[in-house]
Amino acid sequence: MHPENDLQAFIREGYLHFLPHVSLDCVVFGFHDNQLKVLLVKWKKLGGWSLPGGRIKRTEHMDDAAQRTLEERTGIREIFLQQFHTFGRTDRTQNAPLGDVADLFGEPIGPDNWLADRTVSVGYYALVEFSKVNPTPDFFSEACRWWDLHELPPLLFDHNQMVTQALHALRAQLHYQPIGYTLLPETFTMPELQALYETILDRPLDRRNFQKRMLGLGYLQRLDERRTIGAHKSPYLYRFDRFQYEKALQEGLGFGQYVPMTSFAG
Structure with a gap:
């Protein structure tokens, strides 16, 4: 199927296959040249960057959804994942470009659309070997690549906060794992x-x-x-x-x- 048709079908009927009101986002850490790296995706035609993420199928375990999402973005199976926080601020999607992206493809999101409601996101962080990752964009994005942790751009949604809290959770892991x-x-x-x-x-x-x-x-x-x-x-x-x-x-x-x-x- 053409990517634009995929997007239109997702906007119109995605609620039949995915849980509404809940999503997941993943902070993927890699280590290269003594630098901690974070994997980001760039949204089509808008230029904004975000963390890789996705929706959870109605018949799918949440951890399996995270594994599936990251396998699609990295090409790696059985990634080490840790759930670290749930993000549910009422204003967390104020700068969300989803409606603009939909308009670009001729499929506006009305107030009654399943994607228009408030969404809570479950945050995961992943630890991967840098050299094994094949960064791959999805049909929402035009690019997927590594960024140095200290050189991250302003991210869409509340994703800068997610990176901050994921790093805090990773540092805490050093105490017990x-x-x-x-x-x-x-x-x-x-x-x-x-x-x-x-x-x-x-x-x-x-x-x-x-x-x-x-x-x-x-x-x-x-x-x-x-x-x-x-x-x-x-x-x-x-x-x-x-x-x-x-x-x-x-x-x-x-x-x-x-x-x-x-x-x-x-």
């Missing part, structure tokens, strides 16, 4: 793992204490291989023990200090 398995390549060095933690926390960590702490958690395996960086630098390579990592996800752990929320308001 491991991270890294879905953000780093299969093998990595201890400095690379430390750089990931420092980037998320936005502060330096003591090298010796960090290494001692991470090795003590029991889910890292040191390999009999080194990475040659320079004449006198050849750090060992590590990988995650999948069983121990999953166990730590279930049972929890402790790490670091509380870090206050930082705003990324665009």
